[in-house]
Amino acid sequence: MEKRDEYWKAVFRRRNVLTISVLSASSMCNLKMDKGETVVATSIFTDKAVVPNDNMVDTVLADKKPLWDKLKSHVAENYQGINREWKMYSKKAGWNLVFKKEKRTLFYFVPCDHYFMIAFVFGTKAVDTAMQSDISDNVKKEIFDADVCASGHTFITAINNEQDLGDVITLLRIKDES
Numbered sequence: 001m002e003k004r005d006e007y008w009k010a011v012f013r014r015r016n017v018l019t020i021s022v023l024s025a026s027s028m029c030n031l032k033m034d035k036g037e038t039v040v041a042t043s044i045f046t047d048k049a050v051v052p053n054d055n056m057v058d059t060v061l062a063d064k065k066p067l068w069d070k071l072k073s074h075v076a077e078n079y080q081g082i083n084r085e086w087k088m089y090s091k092k093a094g095w096n097l098v099f100k101k102e103k104r105t106l107f108y109f110v111p112c113d114h115y116f117m118i119a120f121v122f123g124t125k126a127v128d129t130a131m132q133s134d135i136s137d138n139v140k141k142e143i144f145d146a147d148v149c150a151s152g153h154t155f156i157t158a159i160n161n162e163q164d165l166g167d168v169i170t171l172l173r174i175k176d177e178s
Contacts, residue, residue, distance in 0.1 A: 043094030043110050051086050052095050052111065062114050067165050071118075074169055075099065079176065082106070106175055107168075110156070118168050119156045122146075126178035127153050133174065135167040 044060050045052045058065050075082055083100045096119075097109035108119040122130065122143065130143055139157050146155040159165055 042092060042112075043096055044113050045095040045111060046091055048088055048091060052097075057111050060111055060113055061116060064115050064159065067159055067162070068109075068116060070165060071159075071168065075172070079106070079172075101176070106172060112158075115158055115160050117156050117158050118171075119154070120171055120175060121152045121154050122171075122175065123152045123178060126174050129174045129178065130171060133170055135170050136163060139167045139171070 045056065057068070061068050079101060081101055085098050085100070086095050087098050088095050095111075097111075099106045099109065105121070110117040110119060127143055127146075131140055142155045142157055143153060146153040148154075157164065157168060157171075159168060
């Protein structure tokens with residue numbers, strides 16, 4: 001089993017995540033767990049009949065809502081022409097909020113119970129820039145260990161505090177400039 005798989009298993013066990021799936025075949029690459037189980041991040045919203053709204057997100061994020069509000073404000077203030085759209089790629093993956101600038105996906109917001117995750121797909125240039133940036137070593141490890149597919153390096157980072165948010169803001173700038 002690869003180091004990357006052990007890392008994600010540990011991350012998701014710490015968060016008591018039992019079922020994890022793929023966000024999108026075209027944007028997220030597979031990660032293998034024991035017995036070939038496919039994993040990535042699962043949104044807390046899994047009912048296909050109910051598209052999440054701001055009130056629902058605010059409720060599940062609870063004490064992490066201020067971090068989400070700061071990220072939304074940062075995106076609104078610094079990036080023009082951003083479209084947000086809730087997408088459900090599968091019932092197992094649940095609903096994810098996709099942020100796009102024109103037709104280019106900047107990131108995926110994955111709401112979870114009392115925290116959220118941000119998923120990125122980076123090309124080689126963006127990876128090189130991120131590895132030389134001031135983001136935390138944990139996020140650099142996530143990028144370094146990321147699965148590489150035709151879309152690029154796919155990685156997910158959990159947002160639990162201001163440092164995590166700062167890392168995501170830096171990654172968003174790198175993604176936009178690459």
